[in-house]
Amino acid sequence: MTQYESPWWQVMSTHNHNLTPVLAAIFVLIGAAVLWYRSTLSSSLPPGPRHLPILGYLPFLDPNLHTHFTNMARSYGPIFKIWLGSKLYVVINTQELAKVVVRDQDETFANRSPTIAALAMSYGGQGIGWSNNNSSLRNLRKILVHQVLSNKNLEESGSIRRDEVRKMIRNVYSKMGAKIDINEISFSMISNILTTMAWGKDNHFGVELQIVISKIVEMIGRPNLSDFFPFLKWFDLQGVERETKMHSKNLDRLLSNIINDRIKSNSESLDVAARHEGKRDLLQFLLELKDQKDTTSLDIDKIKALLTDTMIAGTETTTSLTQWAMAEIMHNRNIMKRVQEELADIVGTSNIVEESHLPKLKYLDATIKETLRLHPGVPLLIPRSPSQTCTVGEYTIPKGSTVFVNVWAIHRDPRNWDNPLEFNPERFLTREGMDKYDFKGNNLKFLPFGSGRRACPGVPLATKVQTYILASLLHSFEWSLPEGEEHDFSDVFSIALKKRKPLVAVPSQRLSDVSLYM
Template identity: 80%
Template sequence: MMKTNKYDLTPILVAIFVPIGVAVLWYRSTLSRCLPPGPRNLPIVGYLPFLDPNLHTHFTNMAHSHGPIFKIWLGIKLYVVINTPELAKTVVRDQDETFANRSLTIAASIIAYGGQDIAWSNSNSSWRNLRKILVHEVLSNKNLEACSSFRTDEVRKMIKNVYSKIGTRIDVKEISFFMIANVLTTMVWGKDNHLGAELQMVVSKIVEMLGRPNLSDFFPFLTWFDLQGVERESKVHFKELDRVFTSIIDDRIKLNSERLDVGVGHEGKKDFLQILLELKDQKDATSLDITKIKALLTDIMVAGTETTTSVIEWAMTEIMQNRHVMKRVQEGLAEVVGPNNIVEESHLSKLKYLDATVKETLRLHPVVPLLVPRSPSQTCTVGGYTIPKGSTVFVNVWAIHRDPRNWDNPLEFDPERFLTEEGMDKYDFKGNNLKFFPFGSGRRLCPGVPLAEKMGMYILASFLHSFDWSLPKGEEHDFSDTFSIALKKRKPLVAIPSQRLRDVSLYV
């Protein structure tokens, strides 16, 4: 007779997972009659074993087999993917209020202070209040104009830095990141704290965590085990960023207290942090507290740096690959800026071809290719199918931007498509045309678009007016990407600048 190992866990595992498996199968079969079509699923794990890490391309290929709206089960969680402008309109316009909530992952919950920021918060009064503060106090046209000197100073420093490295290899995203981080820190808390390198490392890790598939999200009963270490690693990076914010806020509160003690008030323009702290003290007028302030700072520093630097890197890659595009961009700069001048923000609105080039970059390489996932607050219908309350909905802008039904020669990089009379009237960054909405649409439209647009255009114009660019000898452009929540180049763009303007004084 075979002896039974007293340490054999099989009976315990069977006792746990068999009832769970039966319950999952019953739940799926009950719902499936009304849900969108989708691939076959394995018991318990669903489609999880077949999921490709590059979700944007994987979901686009799946749409060819399963249609413009389809479902997948990942563990016990239901996901629905939208792949056409018509269906996207139902989600982000017709039923925008219903789909305005977020599907909060474990990593997002940690990094966003439990979903108390703008990007990951559900649509509620707190979210509306935070968004209003950000748009009114930081991103209004008046305030952006008032902060233009910050951007000008940092762009000049960047050009001087690049000039000092002429003929050497430069990481385009890295140098752009430092410049944008300096602008944001100056706008937000009044001075450059030399946090560029530290911020870049932390932000990169946070974006990776936000996009990493996590078994605990698909099987909530596994959360306690944290099998992949996503929760543990997210907490590490969160604490690093929180430590920076805590130090800056504590220093400011202490400084404010010292000023009050000696009867000294604030002079001149207040930075964003000072405005937030004053709003926090008006307890009858706002629900702000220190945690919400930190959550808002996280949005600004993470989204504000990562998205804009990614656009710059992709745009430079496409421009360098398509030499006729570079020639047209530089001809436009010569005409508007002049060969004996440097780029100013006042020039940007006149650089029509560069603007079209940025839009074409975002068409082919949207920064957040599936947008931030939505979650319906009640069961509803999209495309004739039932979308259950609490499910997760992805809007696949990557597929929409490359669909031949929406665009002629969709895989070709052609800024001219945005220069036709129809193109100039139809396409902007406000999400009004759902064939092109790289920053989302509706009430969850990214509020940082005005600043991102200014910064991206200003840096690109300065790069391309002041320098010629080439790849290191023997290297070729690599257009492969990698998916997290944001779309990154798999191989960073490293390029060699050379002097373009005759007057050396324009570089120093």
């Protein structure tokens, strides 16, 4: 697909031509309904581009939505609307208007607008990522934030992360001088960390699980006519729902085996405190909560949905960020030198990186923040949907419409950042920068993980793992591109912002003591 082809034209060029008469008939029937619906809406909607009567703006939509929307904002202003099929989308492009959505009217905008594929993989929207704002969501977030990701639990699971990082370093060392896919090694390591934290090492589904998750992520990012024309959902013309359900069924089978094995193991152990050496992983904790009928509404499907969310969100965003950070650091040799000098000062050249070193790595922290500023993992965040008709920037936002917060545009807004297209970690090292910007979205100029009640709850683990990976790779090895290759910073819009060309790099030994690689 060329950069000028929209998902619409991609779909129309690949669908079964036997369905053309069916499509034509359906569009005729729904066309009048769509036109009537649009005519009933107030004229106080945000401005937006001209669109076709039934298709809306769909034929003109560039697949890289983050850059396309940012360019459109220059023509239509900080808030604009587009009709895609029969559905209304509103795009927020400035921190001032983002504040209205994620702070001032956070509760109104706390619902999601899930795609058909997202619903299919999340047990009907029962996890944290795609659930509407309800008591079940608040309960799951409370469990994840205050129990699973508490400082105490993160500290207790430190050995898991250390083991996997050391395994990754040994793996890279065994391939020194050869080409290494950064995406591949980071995805494998992160998924091992998450699965071990979630249900322990006593599972045999690692590789199969990674394959299934990759397939589901691919389906979520695939454009689907049924999302733009809900009337078409029953036909599933492109097979997106059918294929997503197939992969989700495979994932459900794996999770069922893991859960059933744990339930069986628990039933055979009379001493609860002795299970797993007194440590409760995420699955154990959730199963114990499920049995407390008076305090929680957890069931097996909600447990599976939470485990699925944890795996998909954790692997995709962290893996993507690792690639972007390594690419930027390798491209800016002075920055790489500065990062490695800091590592030599804090860690030492006769030692390995430990998690206790991470809070002291200020320059690496600034480099990660700058990477997330230029390459936010989810550049439009997960879309929101107002629970009632409301007003943003003097414009009417109808109940049930889909609202994107364009973090990509906010992070590159020259009103917020000097030389916004320049990769410059120094901007986060000033006294003002260190005080103002964190990963929690407290300053709306910088909100890579969102802000408000729908902000990503996994930030403490994600930032810890991300820093640990990069610190270890850059402390242990020198990195360069394969001979004759140049850096490519083009991207592809999906559930997470991906490099169009995966980063392949060649490592060489940096530490003199070979035992540090064992």
